[in-house]
Amino acid sequence: MSPTASCPSCCCAAKERRLGTGFAFRLCLLSVTLLLCLQLGLRRSWDAAAVAEHKPQLPPSSRRAGKVNEVSSRRQVTYIRSGRRRGAAEPTCCLQGAPRRRKTIRWHIDLQPWASPTPSLSNEALRLLQYISTAQISCDHMNVKDLPGNPDILKRPWSICLDDRFNLVHQIKSKQCRLYSLGLGGDDNQFEISMANSGCEVHRFDPSIKSAHIQEGQRLWYHRLSIDWRDPNPVIAAHKLHAHTKKLGTILNDFGHHKIDILKADMESAEWKILENLILEDIVGQIGQLVFEIHVHWPGFEVSGNDSTVVRYWYSLLKELELRDFRLFHTYKDSSKPQLFLKREAFNASSCYTLSWVNTRWK
Numbered sequence: 260m261s262p263t264a265s266c267p268s269c270c271c272a273a274k275e276r277r278l279g280t281g282f283a284f285r286l287c288l289l290s291v292t293l294l295l296c297l298q299l300g301l302r303r304s305w306d307a308a309a310v311a312e313h314k315p316q317l318p319p320s321s322r323r324a325g326k327v328n329e330v331s332s333r334r335q336v337t338y339i340r341s342g343r344r345r346g347a348a349e350p351t352c353c354l355q356g357a358p359r360r361r362k363t364i365r366w367h368i369d370l371q372p373w374a375s376p377t378p379s380l381s382n383e384a385l386r387l388l389q390y391i392s393t394a395q396i397s398c399d400h401m402n403v404k405d406l407p408g409n410p411d412i413l414k415r416p417w418s419i420c421l422d423d424r425f426n427l428v429h430q431i432k433s434k435q436c437r438l439y440s441l442g443l444g445g446d447d448n449q450f451e452i453s454m455a456n457s458g459c460e461v462h463r464f465d466p467s468i469k470s471a472h473i474q475e476g477q478r479l480w481y482h483r484l485s486i487d488w489r490d491p492n493p494v495i496a497a498h499k500l501h502a503h504t505k506k507l508g509t510i511l512n513d514f515g516h517h518k519i520d521i522l523k524a525d526m527e528s529a530e531w532k533i534l535e536n537l538i539l540e541d542i543v544g545q546i547g548q549l550v551f552e553i554h555v556h557w558p559g560f561e562v563s564g565n566d567s568t569v570v571r572y573w574y575s576l577l578k579e580l581e582l583r584d585f586r587l588f589h590t591y592k593d594s595s596k597p598q599l600f601l602k603r604e605a606f607n608a609s610s611c612y613t614l615s616w617v618n619t620r621w622k
């Protein structure tokens with residue numbers, strides 16, 4: 260597997276010959292522990308190549324062409340100031356360095372009981388599919404085109420809830436709204452542009468853009484960052500391989516943002532681990548509405564176990580959101596994507612669903 264895997268035993272054996280056995284044994288245990296920790300830290304980060312490998316086949320027309328040209332013609336600006344490295348004269352938008360809050364970090368989500376006394380894929384799948392096809396709360400106004408300045412009909416069902424009883428519509432009217440949009444490039448930006456036109460401050464995180472921060476219009480920002488579910492390993496970051504990868508909590512801290520009114524994510528199967536990270540670090544409490552495209556054609560990055568275990572894990576993640584008073588108000592099954600569930604044509608499932616939740620605790 261890894262080149263370091265065989266090392267602990269060989270260096271321990273050598274030390275044991277030189278030193279007394281009791282002391283050598285403790286020293287050995289210590290070094291094995293250290294090496295194991297190092298190895299855990301060095302786990303390979305997922306990257307764009309891996310994403311491409313697992314993406315279901317899409318018709319070429321659904322991917323937008325000419326994005327690069329468009330992107331490079333945008334105005335290039337500096338978004339945050341690093342303080343130490345840049346001169347004070349560079350244009351900036353937002354202050355960096357909100358005080359870092361200490362939050363209790365959990366290490367595991369709580370797994371729900373199996374769907375049936377004897378674990379089976381079909382019972383797990385039917386429970387999950389039932390769950391993601393059922394709205395838990397009604398929402399009467401979901402259409403972005405109802406907002407002022409948006410005559411267009413959106414191609415994709417990125418539904419947000421604009422009912423009076425939820426805060427979002429008021430935040431938009433008073434131009435106090437903030438949208439974070441996570442993507443991997445190549446998606447259409449219609450939703451982001453509409454939200455910016457409606458008065459939201461929009462931050463689009465997309466590792467495929469040409470410069471670190473680009474401003475397009477008064478309220479629309481593009482950042483060359485990809486969202487990860489753990490901090491990049493300092494060794495790898497030092498080699499600049501994954502320097503553009505950050506956890507959402509880290510970005511919030513870096514930008515000095517305390518809340519996100521809408522978090523939209525289309526992360527090609529990285530959404531499961533990202534969602535887990537947001538739950539474990541208790542970031543979801545800072546989010547008003549979630550609009551996620553979820554993928555079920557394969558387990559997703561770093562999700563392991565047999566098929567029933569994977570489906571139970573997905574379901575448990577969604578139940579964690581429910582426990583935090585998030586309620587599904589819209590679900591959409593994408594019939595244009597391959598109809599696959601864990602590589603099978605089964606359960607009348609699609610490989611891709613778009614789910615929208617509102618945080619009913621959001622003020």
Ligand SMILES: *[C@@H]1O[C@H](CO)[C@@H](O)[C@H](O)[C@H]1NC(C)=O
Nearest residue numbers: 378379380564565566567568
């Ligand atoms: C999958 O793994 C779980 C836990 O390891 C086990 O309890 C279950 O029986 C397995 N399911 C199948 C269908 O093999």
Ligand SMILES: *[C@@H]1O[C@H](CO)[C@@H](O)[C@H](O)[C@H]1NC(C)=O
Nearest residue numbers: 592593594598606607608609
């Ligand atoms: C399969 O899903 C479609 C919607 O995608 C639905 O119209 C149809 O009734 C479903 N078929 C069965 C057998 O459940």
